[in-house]
Amino acid sequence: MFRSCFNNDLENASDFEADGCCNSVILFAKAANSSKLLFAWSLHLVSDTNQRDPTARGKIVNPHWIEKNVIRQWKRGCDRRNNKDCQMCPAASRLILTRPCWLIDTWRLCLTTGAVNAPYVALSYVWGEEPFFKTTRNDLPWHSQIQNMASIFANATVTIIAMQGANANYGLRGLRGISKPRNLVQDIFTLGEGSSITTTQQQNEDQNPWSQRGWTFQEQIFSRRQLVFSADRVQWKCACGNFLEDLMPPPASEVVSQSTQSRDHVFSTSIPNFNRYAELVRQYNDRQFTFPEDALAAFSGITTALSHTFYGGFICGLPALFLDMALVWQPDAKCQRRVPSKPSNPTKLGLPSWSWVGWKGKIDHNWSLGCRFEYMVSSRHESLSVPRTIPLVQWYSRSWENMELAAIKEPLELQELKKRGLKGIGSIPPGWRRFDYHGVAYEPEMPPARYVYKHDCDPTTEFWYPIPLCEGQHNPPRPRGTDTLLCCRTQRIWAFLSQKFSHSTREYTNSSIRNSKGTWIGELRLHDNKIPTKNLSQSHQGSESGDLCELIAISWGYFYEKWDWSVFQIDEWNHKERPRDSEKYEFYNVLWVEWQDGIAYRKACGRVMKSAWECQELEWVDLVLG
Ligand SMILES: [Zn+2]
Numbered sequence: 001m002f003r004s005c006f007n008n009d010l011e012n013a014s015d016f017e018a019d020g021c022c023n024s025v026i027l028f029a030k031a032a033n034s035s036k037l038l039f040a041w042s043l044h045l046v047s048d049t050n051q052r053d054p055t056a057r058g059k060i061v062n063p064h065w066i067e068k069n070v071i072r073q074w075k076r077g078c079d080r081r082n083n084k085d086c087q088m089c090p091a092a093s094r095l096i097l098t099r100p101c102w103l104i105d106t107w108r109l110c111l112t113t114g115a116v117n118a119p120y121v122a123l124s125y126v127w128g129e130e131p132f133f134k135t136t137r138n139d140l141p142w143h144s145q146i147q148n149m150a151s152i153f154a155n156a157t158v159t160i161i162a163m164q165g166a167n168a169n170y171g172l173r174g175l176r177g178i179s180k181p182r183n184l185v186q187d188i189f190t191l192g193e194g195s196s197i198t199t200t201q202q203q204n205e206d207q208n209p210w211s212q213r214g215w216t217f218q219e220q221i222f223s224r225r226q227l228v229f230s231a232d233r234v235q236w237k238c239a240c241g242n243f244l245e246d247l248m249p250p251p252a253s254e255v256v257s258q259s260t261q262s263r264d265h266v267f268s269t270s271i272p273n274f275n276r277y278a279e280l281v282r283q284y285n286d287r288q289f290t291f292p293e294d295a296l297a298a299f300s301g302i303t304t305a306l307s308h309t310f311y312g313g314f315i316c317g318l319p320a321l322f323l324d325m326a327l328v329w330q331p332d333a334k335c336q337r338r339v340p341s342k343p344s345n346p347t348k349l350g351l352p353s354w355s356w357v358g359w360k361g362k363i364d365h366n367w368s369l370g371c372r373f374e375y376m377v378s379s380r381h382e383s384l385s386v387p388r389t390i391p392l393v394q395w396y397s398r399s400w401e402n403m404e405l406a407a408i409k410e411p412l413e414l415q416e417l418k419k420r421g422l423k424g425i426g427s428i429p430p431g432w433r434r435f436d437y438h439g440v441a442y443e444p445e446m447p448p449a450r451y452v453y454k455h456d457c458d459p460t461t462e463f464w465y466p467i468p469l470c471e472g473q474h475n476p477p478r479p480r481g482t483d484t485l486l487c488c489r490t491q492r493i494w495a496f497l498s499q500k501f502s503h504s505t506r507e508y509t510n511s512s513i514r515n516s517k518g519t520w521i522g523e524l525r526l527h528d529n530k531i532p533t534k535n536l537s538q539s540h541q542g543s544e545s546g547d548l549c550e551l552i553a554i555s556w557g558y559f560y561e562k563w564d565w566s567v568f569q570i571d572e573w574n575h576k577e578r579p580r581d582s583e584k585y586e587f588y589n590v591l592w593v594e595w596q597d598g599i600a601y602r603k604a605c606g607r608v609m610k611s612a613w614e615c616q617e618l619e620w621v622d623l624v625l626g
């Protein structure tokens with residue numbers, strides 16, 4: 001019956017699935033040769049004016065104009081339910097609340113001071129390239145406001161999200177007497193006896209310009225109540241639920257709080273969750289900026305909120321406590337150095353090459369693999385098979401202008417707790433308790449663990465060892481916002497890059513690392529798929545193969561050979577020249593760097609076999625990473 005309607009869309013679809021209950025059904029169309037979802041439609045029985053069937057939820061709406069009262073009803077409904085998470089979203093409770101310096105008075109159509117004690121509405125939209133009325137950055141106290149943007153959205157009573165339209169001139173369509181009409185296409189199928197069915201196509205929100213912009217990411221996360229204009233429709237989103245124009249609201253009894261949204265969980269727990277942090281970075285880092293130097297500020301609400309669980313806070317977007325693990329982030333596809341809008345060194349403007357924030361591109365989510373279950377007791381398989389990243393150096397941070405170094409002590413504090421915790425010796429930090437344990441070993445070479453640990457804030461999670469938490473910590477972490485340089489004393493080698501190769505299923509490119517004899521010693525993952533082509537030898541039989549590169553060691557680690565790591569994108573796992581005659585694959589995490597004016601810049605990150613590294617001519621170096 002619906003096929004005739006969707007003919008154009010359905011050419012490639014062969015498989016249909018339906019899911020739903022009562023008088024609402026979601027119909028999925030899948031591609032013939034894969035499980036890829038092509039389209040999804042919600043089908044709803046239309047509620048007639050007499051409401052003969054209370055389960056009928058479909059609603060016929062005006063194609064051009066939004067019903068006058070619907071928005072007000074949504075807001076009043078939410079106000080009435082008095083849902084705690086609609087007053088303040090969990091993520092925002094960890095920000096210092098600020099108000100905007102300036103507000104737009106929509107009655108008098110002018111700018112007015114924000115220093116009034118009244119609720120305000122925020123607008124999240126895309127500037128675009130079209131000329132449009134705007135204040136310039138010099139007009140307003142921009143810098144302090146830009147750092148607190150998340151808080152300004154969190155404090156708004158409602159955020160209007162203009163998801164549709166490539167620029168600010170598009171406006172919010174469908175408001176009669178105010179804006180241009182919209183063009184809502186609603187399919188209506190008539191059944192017998194005066195009944196009918198409507199459909200709504202599920203919107204893919206990732207496709208619109210708004211979802212590709214950098215600033216909008218935290219604007220959405222921190223907005224507690226959202227009025228979203230997208231695809232010629234308007235909808236209301238809050239912790240009470242999602243309310244659509246073309247759907248009758250569910251009966252009051254069925255409106256349940258959705259406060260435990262997974263996205264927010266990372267902000268409400270007391271245990272740092274590197275995995276969720278990594279997922280946020282992944283969703284964020286290939287977004288676009290008009291001013292690429294904003295990339296750190298537009299994520300700062302997130303790192304500020306997470307600083308309540310990540311002991312030590314963040315340095316240019318990387319968590320201090322897990323700095324060694326965080327530094328080995330890898331691109332998941334081509335990624336390019338962010339170039340500031342004004343001529344300046346990107347690192348100076350908060351875009352260092354050692355952090356993901358200095359690059360635009362998707363980050364590999366296997367990044368968090370080394371941290372995911374490292375400290376948590378999980379299933380046998382997971383706990384044993386966790387890859388390890390072990391600190392090698394003492395890191396210091398400093399700002400571009402000031403030579404003064406500040407030691408980053410958190411990773412060593414963590415190591416100390418780990419050492420004592422695994423042995424079951426020494427005092428236990430406040431809030432932690434030790435329990436006898438008769439399970440597996442922390443890792444294969446160790447005797448079975450005798451203890452596990454729990455923290456008062458989470459009685460269900462078992463830890464191999466206590467980790468530093470922010471609970472009960474009186475001093476907030478030292479702000480490191482302006483520290484864009486990382487320093488340490490470490491060792492370097494010179495090696496050769498050769499044999500660039502790409503994977504059929506992956507969007508990045510690797511390069512093998514070889515010693516002067518041409519022997520394989522490790523692997524790098526390239527950022528922009530480019531390595532210098534000059535001197536790149538086709539065969540590596542000669543004494544020198546490929547391009548000379550400088551590699552510096554930043555940490556070390558290992559994997560157990562008995563698990564298959566190739567699925568986790570350990571690029572060299574199946575490399576035929578990689579020796580695998582021992583139980584462990586041990587390696588140094590290395591950065592390929594290039595120096596400029598006394599500062600080394602990351603060009604790529606990879607691993608060199610530990611045994612091979614130690615056979616090279618090692619040279620001590622005072623590293624300043626920018
Ligand atoms: Zn609500």
Ligand SMILES: [Zn+2]
Nearest residue numbers: 279282365366
């Ligand atoms: Zn993921």
